[in-house]
Amino acid sequence: MSTVEVLASVDIVALRMAPEAQHLQVLLHRREREPHAGQWALPGVIVNGRTPDTSLEAAAERALREKTQVVPCYMEQVGTEGNAFRDPRGWSLSTYYLALLEPGQVVEGEQLAFFDLDSVLARKVLLPFDHNLLVELARERLAAKTVYSSLPLYLLAEKFTVLDALGAVQACLGQAVNNTSLRKRLERLRERGWVRDTGEKNQPRLGRPQQLYQHTPQGGRAFMFERSLLPEGV
Template sequence: MPDHAPTLSAYLHTVDLCVLFYCRASGDLKILLNQREAEPFAGHWALPGVVVNGGVQDLSLQDAVERLRASDKVGLPLAWSEQVGTVGDAFRDPRCWSSSTYYLAIVAEEVTLAGHQQWFSLDAVAGGGVKLPFDHNAIVAAVQERLFSKSLYSSLPLMFLGNEFSAPEATTIFSLVLARPVLKTSIRQRLLKLTEAGFLRETGRKKNGDGGRPQATVESLRPGDLYFFDRSFSE
């Protein structure tokens, strides 16, 4: 009898963005979610994502990421983005076998969101307190872990603060991302290293901080570039 090739099911590959924002008003990290219009899970909150080559030719994953960033699912300027991982199996999407390459992204400036967008607590989503479709809760948890681990030895948390910030603000954001108090002296040493390496410079300006006290600020000379310290906060 002639051999018959098995009939293969459809396959989807998506890129999904975990867009994070430091909300100064509430003092916590937020993640951007979109309310889905189409099935499956229409009306549910989910990560913004697009299907690679989904009606538009993408020559690379980065093409798809930029298409997603520019779409109304995100539509925000990103201070940072990096690929975190890829997941895939026959069960995560009820439509077919699917996989997703997912990214950590950071927004530094406060922006106005569209009606189908909303900021949610990063801790609540990563911990499963806010239930998302597909395997998006697990993706968010993996991105939160990447943010934590990379912040131990790099300047990544400073991406949340924009191009001008004070030492106390830097202490606050490192403490928040690492989920523990960080010594002011440790942060000042890191800011000094960044200054010596040409990443920062003093502005000569001051801004009101906690209690209304003026705080000297520094500005980034290399926006979008990371610095890797020779010592980790875990040491």
């Protein structure tokens, strides 16, 4: 790379709820080219005058399509990071996105795998460039919006229980949440048409049957609440 070029990319922090567990996983792609060939990294693409993208959103969609073959339930731009040191090829910047996937999302091939988010955040899984930082910042955005919005519901199956929603919210926040407060939020969402009571119940192996709900978002966005989900001072 010459001293006048800046390498630009779009990278995706794609998260799902772990199957049969109450924690988040991040989707990683094994790099096929240098630098860092063979290492696990965030799926991403280069953007420049030779690529077909007409917007950053189009580049993000291309990254998911070409590198992962998954379609997110929700995606938003988080921010841009750049400096002269994050890429060995020279000055570079990354515009990175948060994508939420359904819990049953599967991937094919040896080049794709889900990793526990906490392991990446704790840097037990080391990613190239500054991808550990991008994951951390995307998680911070998710946690911040969870306090005031319905965003975690995009991580749930088509039909879910209160306990499912509680698990997703707590996974996004990284801390416990009052069950009663969450029930009040779901009731508010039901009144506003963002959640539907299916009239069905599941039958767990242990315990009583649980009401099944369905997330019915409007316009592919999140509902914003007036008050924080967490007690003041937390």
